[in-house]
Amino acid sequence: MVEFDRSAFISKFQEEAGDLLQRLNEGVITLEGDPGNRELIDQMLRDAHTLKGSSRMVGLIDISDIAHRLEDIMVKIRDGEMAYASSLSDHFFEALDTIVYLTENAGKDNVDPDLDLEALQKSLTKVAEAGGKAEGTIPAHEPVPDVGEAVADGEPSHEIADAEDVMEIHEEDEGPASAEAPRQAKGASERQDDSLRPKIQHTIRIRTGQIDRLLNLISEVVISQIKAEQRVIELRQSVSEMAEIWAAWSQLKSVLNSLPIDDDPMREQAVDDMSTLDGLLSDRRRSLAAFAKSYNDDTSRTSIVLNDLQQQGMRLRMLPVSTVFNTFPRAMRELARSFKKDVDLIIEGGDTELDKKILEEINDPLIHIMRNAVDHGIESTDVRAAAGKPEKGTIRMAARQEGDHIVIEVSDDGAGIDPDKVRAAAIRKGYITESEAKSMSDREATYLIFEKGFSTSPIITEISGRGVGMDVVREFIVEKLKGSLDVTTEMGKGSTFLLTIPLTLAIIRALMLRVGDQTFALPTASVDETLRILPEEIIKVEGREVIRRQRRTVPLVHLGDILSVPSAGLEATKIPIATIGFSGHRMGFVVDQLLGEQQIVIKTLGTHLQKIDNVAGVTILGAGEVVPILNVPDLMENARYRAGQKVGTVETEERKGPARILICEDSFTTRELERSIFEAAGYDVEVAVDGAQGYAKLKEGLSPDAVVTDVQMPNMTGFELTRAIRSDPELSDIPVVIVTSLERDEEKTEGIEAGADAYITKSVFNQDTLLDTVERLIR
Amino acid sequence: MNVDDATKDAGTDRTEKLAHTAAEVLKRRAESLAQEAETEEAKSLMSVLLFRIGPEWYAVRVEDVREIYQEYALTPIPCVPDYIQGVVNIRGEIISVTDIAMLMRLGRVSGLIEMPAAIVVQNDDCATAMVVDEIGDIAEIATDGVEPPLSIIDKVQAEFIAGSLQIDSRLVGLLNVDRVLQPIGTTD
Structure with missing residues (x-):
């Protein structure tokens, strides 16, 4: 009857139903003494309703039907169509007991065959209907005396009575119902005995907030404990200092004792004092040592208990998957x-x-x-x-x-x-260029499926x-x-x-690092590697600092720049770097010092600071020191921004229609960066992946107000493109801006000779220079 | 009969007039009584904690104050608004530290003292430790002693002031704690 895969829900339902049934049972009793208790009536109605809904969800239709009837009755009571009379209680208890029984045996096959649910249903229906007809008078006169007696006798024979009541309405049920009645009564009495036994609750429900507060307090105690352990060390130190003092004193004592004896009364006095002092000192020394030892013992005992406490505390939040x-x-x-x-x-x-x-x-x-x-x-x-x-x-x-x-x-x-299909789709979607695709390993290509928005492409889903x-x-x-x-x-x-998830959100492993005079924690999960490199290993590419790792270029960013924390400068000759891999991008973060990895407890920034850029929370270290935990997604986003210079809003003057810019650039990153700079400034942007494509677009009649081009591109270089534009009468007056990493003067000369209007090197490149230059040329 | 009628009519008129006047009087009296009751009610007192920012004194309702925090180890947090100095760990709870002077654009807390005192204020949603130059006394004031904020207050500061109080012939701004406690969601 009950499907196998519902078993998990059933245990959840049982837990929930237990609470609801308990409350309904209590409600019936309270309502008997206070039939007009509106709040209680509403609550019982809600509970019956919830019970109906959740039992239906897990496929326990029998429970749902009974709960439905109870709900009907409660609705009538609420709407004043019927008053709650103590006689109703028995119906309620019977219904509730049946639900309890059904709930406990849910998912099992050995459901009591004598259980006559139909009869119960009908009797409840009758109660509801009778109440409806009676319009606020005491309902269900007929079953009341029967039930009352039966309960008074301690015999649960009311079920028979109920069944008979029902039969009066539905004659055709008479035969089987009455035949089953005696056996049914027996089953019911057993059930009732069960219901009288107090249930042992093995679980209690606690709000998670309460647990969190408890854990908070535990970590505070842990901090105190760490301090206590430090005291132990200090104490040991003073014990050993005491030993040194004692040794010095003993030496002095023997020197004094070896002095020649004379009868100076002063000396006698001094010898007396000395031996008193000697006794005191020796006592003190012993008691200090004893105190240090017992304090040490106490502390280590507490430490063991605390460890356990902390672990058990953490376990409070754990559930099986x-x-x-x-x-x-x-x-x-x-x-x-x-x-x-x-x-x-x-x-x-x-x-x-x-x-x-x-x-x-x-x-x-x-x-x-x-x-x-x-x-x-x-x-x-x-x-x-x-x-x-x-x-x-x-x-x-x-x-x-x-x-x-x-x-x-x-x-x-x-x-x-199929990595090739992913590559092909990624190129088509413009995520990567063909050359980038070629340089990607199959593994890297596969990772493209995690790119934001990549997946939503119908082409990619279709093929890959x-x-x-x-x-x-x-x-x-x-x-x-x-x-x-x-x-x-x-x-x-x-x-x-393969999903790797920290056991708890509360504790993670983190790489501790320093920038300026502050310590930060970087979640280890996203740290690829930590490096210490020589300054000469840093290469400048397109005006950006990069390093080569495993044949890949990893852009570098100074963590201090992103956090706006001034760097304290390097202590060592090697530069400490933590590289982070995140959603297919790798970035190296230059820090002042790498301190090592440790487990940390995550805490929020408090209620006031809801969301702070780059900071995911804080942790409290052993000594009580608060350390900010960095937010990797934020860092990566900001770092990528910075690595390609800031792209912000740029004020542009009013002009007639947006000016159009053609960008020829083979690097995806640079292209998109330039695109966003111009688009943010209100330009209409066209892009081409190389000079040839750019030239083709120009010939097709795209008449931009300016062309911004890279130099080194496949098919047609920027210089070639510039010459082509200059020699074409139709295009010759379009301003050309060359943006390049080539910085040598000869190249600059070549660019100017080719007929470029401006020449911007990527190392000095920033959005203002670029925009200013183009702006000047267009006007 | 006629005369009688006339007299009667006049009498009725007068009675009606009187009744009207009476009603009017009663109504006024009821109103004034109600007002008295209101005044009576308003005589209730509230306690405020005084604190100083630069040369000026401000007040905060005692019921909004959770505690006063004196010796704390401040941890700066990067990328926060300039009026957030950082966070402190108060018995395991992380609480932001707000430079109230910066927040209200009154300049900065003078900084003469190494570790200025902080008043931890809270509402239902959140709490912050406000750094101030000096913490003063607790004053009892009549609830109706709260006047609307001075109209001459700078617009920037007006939103932080819930009203003004007269305490010992000193005019003191009552802090709008809910504004101070506006959660910080972004970097701006």
Whole structure:
């Protein structure tokens, strides 16, 4: 009757229903003494309604139907169509007991065969109807005496009575109902005995806010403990100093004792004093040592307990991932049906525990990945058969704990992701140039599916699959949960998505670093590597500082510039750098000092500072020092901005219609940067990926107010383009601005000789120079 | 009969007039009584904590004050508005530190003292530690002693002032705590 995949919901329902039923039971009793209690009536109505809804959700229709009847009755009571009479209580209790019984046995097959739900339903319906007819008078006269007696006798025979009442209305039910009645009564009495036994509650519900406050206090105690441990060290020091003093004193004592004896009374006095002092000193020394030892013992004992306390405290927020996973088989079946695929879902490691907050967040990304796997990963049955694979596809979802992280693996045995198709689509969509695509490894190309907006392209989804909403998944995992997302794929064999999530949002590993006189924490999850490089390893490309790592160029940014924290200057000859990989981009952050990695507890910036650029929160270090935690997504965005100079709003003067600019530039980044600068300034921008394309556009009749071109481009260089423009009578008066990294004078001369109107080197390049220059030329 | 009628009519007129006047009087009296009641009610007192920014004194309702915080280790936070000095750790809770003078564009807290005192103010949503030059006494004032803010106040500052108070012949601005506690969402 009850489907297997509902079991997870059922336990949730049982938990919820337990509370509701308890409250309804209490409500019935209170209402008996105070039948006009409006608030209570409303609350009971709500509870019955909730019970109806949630039982229906998990497919427990019987419970839902009974709750529905109760709701009907409560509605009538609320609307004044019937008054609450104590006689109603028995109906309520019977209904509630039945629901309790059904709830406890939900999902089990051994439901009491004697349970006559129909009769109960009918008797409740009758109560509701009778009440309706009675219009505010005491309802259901007929069953009342029967029920009253039965309960008074301690015999739960009222069920028979009820059944008979019902039968009066529905004659055709008479036969079977009366035949079942005696057995039913027995079953009911057993149930009633059960219901009289106090239930042992193994769980209590606590608001998460309360737990957080508790954890807050625990970490405060931890801080005090760390201070206490420091005191222990100080104390040990003073013990050893005391020992030194004692040694010195002993030496002095023996010297004094070895002096020749004379009868000077002064001396006698001094010897007396000395021995008193000697005793005192020796006492003090011993008691200090003893105190230090017991204090040390106490502190280490506390420390062990505290460690435990902290861990147990953290565990309060943990729940098994099965609470989320168990809803998936059903979701999977629906997905498979809607995509017309045949898929098995295997779930492993459901008992792995995770912070509640993370669990709440993780559902959607997992569903997303599953949907993609079903939609694009798993092939249709005949394709699979043709490829010699089992017709039924398999998706495996496995969770396991690795250190302080949870790893969730979602793998399918589908077609895999074709990196070439991703490359092709990315080029078509303008994410990368062809040359960039060529220099990308297959792995890097595959990562393009996580690019923002990349997925939404219909072309990419069509050909490569695995596109829909992968950026959303990445955003969730990386930005919200501070985890990481990885994908491995093999053509024809399938793909595996690997989600690495911190165990709790409260604790993460972080790289501690210094900029200026401040310490910052950088979440380790996104740190690729930490380096210490020589200044000469920094290369200048297009006016930007970069380093080469694993045959890739990594742009450098000074963290202090982004945070507006003045750098204290370098202490060592080597420059400390932390490189961060984030959503397919790599960036090196130059810092003053790398301090090392450690676990930190994340705290918010408080209620007042809701969102601060670049700062995700703070942590409190052992000594009570507060350290800001950097926000990687913000940093990366700002760094990319900065690496390409700031793009801000630029005031432009009024002009007739927007001026049009043609930008010829083969580097995607520079092109887009220039585009945004001009667009922000109100220009109409056309782009070309090289001189030849630019020239073609000009010949096609695009008449820009100015051309901005790079020098080194495939097919036609900027110089060649400039010469072509100058020698073409139709185009010759279009101003040409050359933007280049070539700084040598000869090249500048060549540019001017070619007929360029302006020559801007990328190293001095900024939006103002560029805009000013173009502005001047157009006017 | 006629005379009688006339007299009667006149009498009725007069009675009506009287009744009208009476009603009027009663109404006025009721109004004045109501006003008295209001005045009575307004005589209730409220406590304010005085504090100084530069040469000027301000007040904050005691009920908005959570605590006064004297010795704290300030942690600067990058990329915050200029009036946020940073955060402090008050018994495990992170609280922002607002330079109230900067926020109100009154200049900066003089900075003569190494560690100026801070008043932790809060409403239902959030809390911040306001750094001030000096913390004064707690004064009891009549609730109706709160007058509308002086119209001569600079527009920039007006939104921070809920009203003005007369305390010991000194005119004191009552702080609009809700404005000070406006959550900071972005860098601007």
